Amino acid sequence: xxxxxxxxxxxxxxxxxxxxxxxxxxxxxxxxxxxxxxxxxxxxxxxxxxxxxxxxxxxxxxxxxxxxxxxxxxxxxxxxxxxxxxxxxxxxxxxxxxxxxxxxxxxxxxxxxxxxxxxxxxxxxxxxxxxxxxxxxxxxxxxxxxxxxxxxxxxxxxxxxxxxxxxxxxxxxxxxxxxxxxxxxxxxxxxxxxxxxxxxxxxxxxxxxxxxxxxxxxxxxxxxxxxxxxxxxxxxxxxxxxxxxxxxxxxxxxxxxxxxxxxxxxxxxxxxxxxxxxxxxxxxxxxxxxxxxxxxxxxxxxxxxxxxxxx
Numbered sequence: 195x196x197x198x199x200x201x202x203x204x205x206x207x208x209x210x211x212x213x214x215x216x217x218x219x220x221x222x223x224x225x226x227x228x229x230x231x232x233x234x235x236x237x238x239x240x241x242x243x244x245x246x247x248x249x250x251x252x253x254x255x256x257x258x259x260x261x262x263x264x265x266x267x268x269x270x271x272x273x274x275x276x277x278x279x280x281x282x283x284x285x286x287x288x289x290x291x292x293x294x295x296x297x298x299x300x301x302x303x304x305x306x307x308x309x310x311x312x313x314x315x316x317x318x319x320x321x322x323x324x325x326x327x328x329x330x331x332x333x334x335x336x337x338x339x340x341x342x343x344x345x346x347x348x349x350x351x352x353x354x355x356x357x358x359x360x361x362x363x364x365x366x367x368x369x370x371x372x373x374x375x376x377x378x379x380x381x382x383x384x385x386x387x388x389x390x391x392x393x394x395x396x397x398x399x400x401x402x403x404x405x406x407x408x409x410x411x412x413x414x415x416x417x418x419x420x421x422x423x424x425x426x427x428x429x430x431x432x433x434x435x436x437x438x439x440x441x442x443x444x445x446x447x448x449x450x451x452x453x454x455x456x457x458x459x460x461x462x463x464x465x466x467x468x469x470x471x472x473x474x475x476x477x478x479x480x481x482x483x484x485x486x487x488x489x490x491x492x493x494x495x496x497x498x499x500x501x502x503x504x505x
Contacts, residue, residue, distance in 0.1 A: 196239055196456050197321040199314070199342065200232030200250035202299045202331040203260055204283040206485065214288040222286075227485060228263035229283060231327035231356060234449035234486030235456070236269045238475055241488055242457050247272055249317055251310060251331065253300045254279035274313050276306045278331075285445075292445075302333035311341075318346055323460035324353040325452055326372075329361070336360035340368040352459050354413075356452050366407035373459065374413035376452060382416050392421035399424070399431050399505060415455070415472070417448060423473060424505075427465050431505030434469050437496060439477055446485035451476035466502045473500050 206229025209222035228237075236248040248269050252260055253276040260280055264271045278300025286293045318324060324346045326339055339361050346353035352373040355365055358381055365372060366385070382398070383390055386405065390398050398416065402408050403426075415425040423434040454475030458468040474497045478488035 195245045195247055195321050196460055197317050197324045198232045198236045198239070198246060198248045199324065199326045200230040200236075200248065200328060201310075201334065201338075202281065202329050203228065203230035203233055203250055203252065204281045204297070204299070205229060205256055205259060205263070207282060207284045208287065209284065210287040212288070214286060214293070226263065228260050228267060228269070229485070231449045231452075232325060233264070233269065234446040235325050235327055235453045236264075236271075237267055237486040238450045238453035238479070238488060239457060240268055241490065242453065242475075244457055244460070246270055247317060247321075249273055249313060251276050251300075251302060251306070252280055253277060256280040256282065272313065272317065274306065274310045276300060276302055278302070281331075299329075299331035300333075302331050304333075307334060307338075314342060315345055318349045318351055321346075321349070321351050323456050324351055325356070325456050326353065327356045327449060327452065329357070329359075337364035337368070340364050340370070343368065343372050344370045346372075352412075354452055354456055354459070356448065371410040371412075373411075374415065374455060375411055376415045376417060376448065376455070378448070379416055379418045392418045395424050395431075395433060395505060399426065402426060413455075413468075415451075415469075417451065417476070423469070425465075425469055427468075430465065432465065432469060433503045433505055434473055435501040435503070436473050436477055437499035439481055439496070441480040443483050443485060444480040446487075447476040447479045449486055450479035450488065469502050470497055470500050 206227045208225045239246045248271040252273040257280040281297035281299040284295040354374040355372040417423045422436045425432045451472045454472035458471040477496050481489040
């Protein structure tokens, strides 16, 4: 079973209109999904046929709505209920652009967090892999993910972390490291105080190898959008070249990539197949208008076109 953690899920609401008229009425037809990075991971894993349990925090009427949407998507879930209302995030697709309105989410109490600790420790013991994705709601310290990584490590379970900002800083500076992190090129440049391009792979490899914050992390995967990715696994470096596609909706592609990595790592695949599965899932999500969903009819074409080269 792959356990996915989403501490700050949302009702993702999308409005698609030709033109946004400011200071006037815009009539829209909403599309509402169970959102949050970890739930995108969950949805893709279900599509891949994995045994999945999604967990995290759900609150109020919005939380009940989210649970219903997970049921509609066939995502098995075991969340902890909290008093605050789960958030709503709105994306307006208009004029060839996307404008987003993101709520910060509820404030979580100490007692609620203790209940989640117990839930996570119960579930991680039966997991073959754990993914931890996204932001933390108010009331939870930035280093909370360190605690979950430590619990997964104690259970002997690989744990993949996809977060940013203070939460990622805490992960990198903790003594117990996750199995995999997946920053994008912009995020890794921020962490390293550099300005790398996809052509600067050798320099990136050297700086990562010399930075103690990354020591002990088995997989460091740096995604670069259409330019593919570079990956470093236990001293081995790889350049991943992906095929050109017609992207429809790239939102959730990073989450889909994490799902592919989790599927492959849980199955014990070799390095090249781990990278092929992750990058294939990211590409197939970008080809689908639904977020966190793959165009499976294109699987063979994309998978077989991905090149994985040793550095």
